[in-house]
Amino acid sequence: MTVATEPALSPAAERLRGRLAGTPLAGRCEVADRDLPTIEVSPDAWPSLARFLRDDPECRYDLFVDLFGVDNLRRPGQKSRFETVVHLHALARNEHVRVKIPLPDEKKPALPTASEVYPAADWFEREAFDLYGFDFTGHPNLRRILCHDAFVGHALRKDYAPGQRWFFAEEDMKAPEWATHTDERAGHFETQTISIGPSHPATHGIIHLIARLDGEKIIRAETNIGYLHRCFEKMSETHQWNQIVPYCDRLNYVSAMINGVGFVRTAEKMLGIEVPDRGRLVRTILSEFTRIMDHCVCIGANLVDIGALSNFIYLYQNRENIYDLIEACCGARLTVSYVRVGGLAIDVPDDFVPRCRSLLESIPLFLKDVQKLVDNNRIVRQRLQGTGVVTREQAIAWGLTGPMLRASGVPYDVRRARPYDFYDKFDWDVPISNEGDNFARYLVRIEEIRQSLKIIRQALDILPAKGAVSSDDWRVVLPPKDAVYHDMESLIYHFKLVMEGIRVPPGERYEWIEGGNGELGFHAVSDGRGGPYRLRVRPPCFANMQAFQKMVIGGTVSDAVATLGTLNIIAGELDR
Amino acid sequence: MSGVIDVSARIPDRLTFWQRLYLPEIFRGMAVTLRHLVLNVVNPRRMPTIQYPEQKRNYSARFRGKHILKTREDGTLKCVACYMCAQACPAECITIVAGEHPKIAYEKYPVVFDIDMMRCVFCGYCVDACPKDAIWMTRNYEMAFFTREEAVFSIDRLRESKAEIDAHGYGYRPYYPGDGTTPPTDASRLPVVAGSGERDALRQAGVALPNRHVGAGPLNATSQAAKFTA
Amino acid sequence: MSSDAPKGTLPALGPAKAGGGAADFLLTRLEEMVSWARKNSLWPFPFATACCGIEFMSVASAHYDISRFGSEVMRFSPRQADLLIVAGTVTDKMAPVLRKIYDQMPEPKWVISMGVCASSGGFYRAYHVTQGIDEIVPVDVYVPGCPPTPEELIYAIMQLQKKIQSGEKSRDQRSAKLAAERIS
Incomplete structure (x- = not known):
């Protein structure tokens, strides 16, 4: 990409350039200013750059956000066919940075691993290996993570056909070496291996945990994921921008609305269009309601796992009541397909505000019941307190976000750190806890439900009574039906939009919001066609799940079940 | 803050x-x-349980259930087989084969209009895409199939029927009563064009008529299926 | 439902045949009673993988309360279940697991494929998604919807109950035949 006139750098990019100037890295990487400060670096200099970015006192990009590949086969004019993109976050300054690593060797794309610097990079690198075939030299456990073991080829490469499947049989399943062999020298005397999942009531969704037990204590564990890998990213490359919204709903299906909002925000920023206030407020209100549903399911299911059934039924009634509202807005209970690039599919019904207000009345009643049953119950306390502890340092190193990170004492909430829509106008608190155990995560979620109610109340107060919910740019938003039926020009716009899709200008952009489980980001690359060239979703569950196999060490299996519940793993988002 | x-x-x-x-x-x-x-x-009455099937949940007028194809006053389908719904469908579950209608005002008509209910994700994009007000959704969700073949709904089962609407009611649709939208003019009420309005008669009389694209659409499910075979 | 079904479908379901003698009469009545007992105590194994699993939770919770149909006893061991409800997308990685669970269930057993992902792959025509669980296990009732509403699943369970009352045990053998025809 060539820039005719070099615009002034943002303060963040300026600082990076200044800090890098004095180091040996100076000649090997260049800083540019895109939607994020972007550093381009050669593969061999990447680990030292990562170390520098983490440790330099003025940079301190301590939270590892994302790592993924891009295949530029059908996007001419790029430096190399393959590139790796990394996103990092500095918690102290609330800044993101992007590192781009073009891989010169097209036949055998390889780069050194960064998992020693950022432990969170482990699974992300395995994913890039799985889907792109990047060889991360020095990675301790580089094997497939999402696709099954009998898979041939690398699915997200552009020359891989979207529908090419491979047969997978039971014999092809591979267990790790340490699980199949007992080595007495390694202290495996009188230990046993158990396998939990992939179909097990405690593994919400489908994950597979292999654990080696010494008596009752877990001494080694490994989680297998990918049992719900539905190829979201490949599917989004074969569809138009608006057609991806239904796929987004099925990422984190417990809070479907938030995913859609996150995705269309990326497209809207690339297009540079504005959504009217009313549309954005409706999105905010419904997003917060879905966040409440998300937390309700998480808490309810977690309590069922540890043996408390009534809470689930009370919390689920909340959900059903919210379903009523959502169904009245968009026509479906769970998978809403309500947002569109540029606004909403349709305006909310007339009785939207009173319905919201009555929900605001009823939800706290159920919460009160649940808290009465749970908060001072000795069994719940014993199961949750002091189990699954994550310290502040561990949480940052493992790349956790969302309620997980906040329960470990880091007040990072995207709604506060980088307010989007109207979150800076509302009066609300970020709940945190310094305990870092399962009980702290339960308390944080309960408090977040209350804070969400607070946000909804304020949003309803400033919601304009009338007005458009969508942009009136007909190159992006379908014209009103009245015009389509009777006006030739509108019909042409309608036709162009349906048949060709939205023409998003070429370029790339990363936008992130606070999902139910943490930072939910969408990185889109457009080449000007009607659909994205590459769409990467940064799933918060993926990083959270990665920490699970480390969190359970030293605890019992029953602790692992309680911990898995508070992680709130949504398989659709974890495996995509 | x-x-x-x-x-x-x-x-x-x-x-x-x-x-x-x-x-x-x-x-x-x-x-x-x-x-x-x-x-x-x-x-x-405080109990939340809905005694389905005797008692049904009151879904809103926007509920996205089974599709229907709307008809004109004379009973023909409003659909002109323009393939827009098939193109907008993320699941590619709509198969249309177009034919040339003898009446000029009707342009084309669907010889085949199949919706594969086993692929459809009920997103409502077909309703949004239709420029002719020809496809709506109902609040009918009572579907269960014993085989996959019977889940492909053809025109017979998609055509709007009074019995179905009386039993379930309309669901997601392009416009709602009272939102100020004027439905498109019913083509059966349009004045007859140039003579009889019968395409063949006009052609025989030497009137130059454009040839419509008939047959399977550019992007219908069958051509997609060929692309995506495992 | 079966009247306008296209050809290739299975024969229509009818009541169990009436017998001739007294012993036959008694046995038929017994058979009917067994069917009646079976259909009203379907113990499901919820093979909930994805979004449909969340709607399945709705069916089990207060608003829909599946126990009104005698199916509230969720069994997470296949050996204690007689109805396999596959709720959600099944990927190629999960397919052997599903088959194993099905094989572990004792006869008589039935399978409901809930949602379009399980039934046909839905809109995931993709490299890692099984295009319908009937590639792996025989299916008795398919439920469309993405995800189906809870009523839709209850409706499907009611259809299955009718089918059980009619005396049909499982679709396994007939499906195997159909599958063999499809491959050749």
Whole structure:
């Protein structure tokens, strides 16, 4: 990409350039200013750059956000066919940075691993290996993570056909070496291996945990994921921008609305269009309601796992009541397909505000019941307190976000750190806890439900009574039906939009919001066609799940079940 | 904007003696559940349970259920087989084969219009895409199939029928009563074009008529299926 | 439902045949009673993988309360279940697991494929998604919807109950035949 006139750098990019100037890295990487400060670096200099970015006192990009590949086969004019993109976050300054690593060797794309610097990079690198075939030299456990073991080829490469499947049989399943062999020298005397999942009531969704037990204590564990890998990213490359919204709903299906909002925000920023206030407020209100549903399911299911059934039924009634509202807005209970690039599919019904207000009345009643049953119950306390502890340092190193990170004492909430829509106008608190155990995560979620109610109340107060919910740019938003039926020009716009899709200008952009489980980001690359060239979703569950196999060490299996519940793993988002 | 609150600081870390005794807390918990039971028995309307199938949940007018193809006043389908719904469908579950209608005002008509209910994700994009007000959705969700073949709905089962609408009602549609949209003019009411309006008769009389694209659409499910075979 | 079904479908379901003698009469009545008992105590194994699993939770919770149909006893061991409800997308990685669970279930057993992902792959025409669980296990009732509403699943369970009352045990053998025809 060539820039005719070099615009002034943002303060963040300026600082990076200044800090890098004095180091040996100076000649090997260049800083540019895109939607994020972007550093381009050669593969061999990447680990030292990562170390520098983490440790330099003025940079301190301590939270590892994302790592993924891009295949530029059908996007001419790029430096190399393959590139790796990394996103990092500095918690102290609330800044993101992007590192781009073009891989010169097209036949055998390889780069050194960064998992020693950022432990969170482990699974992300395995994913890039799985889907792109990047060889991360020095990675301790580089094997497939999402696709099954009998898979041939690398699915997200552009020359891989979207529908090419491979047969997978039971014999092809591979267990790790340490699980199949007992080595007495390694202290495996009188230990046993158990396998939990992939179909097990405690593994919400489908994950597979292999654990080696010494008596009752877990001494080694490994989680297998990918049992719900539905190829979201490949599917989004074969569809138009608006057609991806239904796929987004099925990422984190417990809070479907938030995913859609996150995705269309990326497209809207690339297009540079504005959504009217009313549309954005409706999105905010419904997003917060879905966040409440998300937390309700998480808490309810977690309590069922540890043996408390009534809470689930009370919390689920909340959900059903919210379903009523959502169904009245968009026509479906769970998978809403309500947002569109540029606004909403349709305006909310007339009785939207009173319905919201009555929900605001009823939800706290159920919460009160649940808290009465749970908060001072000795069994719940014993199961949750002091189990699954994550310290502040561990949480940052493992790349956790969302309620997980906040329960470990880091007040990072995207709604506060980088307010989007109207979150800076509302009066609300970020709940945190310094305990870092399962009980702290339960308390944080309960408090977040209350804070969400607070946000909804304020949003309803400033919601304009009338007005458009969508942009009136007909190159992006379908014209009103009245015009389509009777006006030739509108019909042409309608036709162009349906048949060709939205023409998003070429370029790339990363936008992130606070999902139910943490930072939910969408990185889109457009080449000007009607659909994205590459769409990467940064799933918060993926990083959270990665920490699970480390969190359970030293605890019992029953602790692992309680911990898995508070992680709130949504398989659709974890495996995509 | 506001601050940060520590939720653990608010709740005592250790339980009191009474709480550790466990039994008092059990009874407190029992009281909560028992209250629900008693209230439900005293006031059955408070109970959330919907006695399906006798009693049905009141879904909104926007519910996205089974599709219907709208008809003109003379009973022909409003659909002109323009393939827009097939193109907008993310699941590619709509198969259309177009034919040339003898009446000029009707342009084309669908010879085949199949919706594969086993692929459809009920997103409503077909309704949004239709420029002719020809496809709506109903509130009919009562579908279950014994085989995959019977899940492919053809025109016979998609055509709007009064019985179905009376039983279930309209669902998601392009416009709702009272939102100010004027439906497109019914083509059966349009004035007859140039002579009889019959395409063949006009052609025989030497009138130059454009040839419509008939046959399978550019992007229908069959051509997609060829692309995506495993 | 079966009247306008296209050809290739299975024969229509009818009541169990009436017998001739007294012993036959008694046995038929017994058979009917067994069917009646079976259909009203379907113990499901919820093979909930994805979004449909969340709607399945709705069916089990207060608003829909599946126990009104005698199916509230969720069994997470296949050996204790007689109805396999596959709720959600099944990927190629999960397929052997599903088959194993099905094989572990004792006869008589039935399978409901809930949602379009399980039934046909839905809109995931993709490299890692099984295009319908009937590639792996025989299916008795398919439920469309993405995800189906809870009523839709209850409706499907009611259809299955009718089918059980008619005396049909499982679709396994007939499906195997159909599958063999499809491959050749």
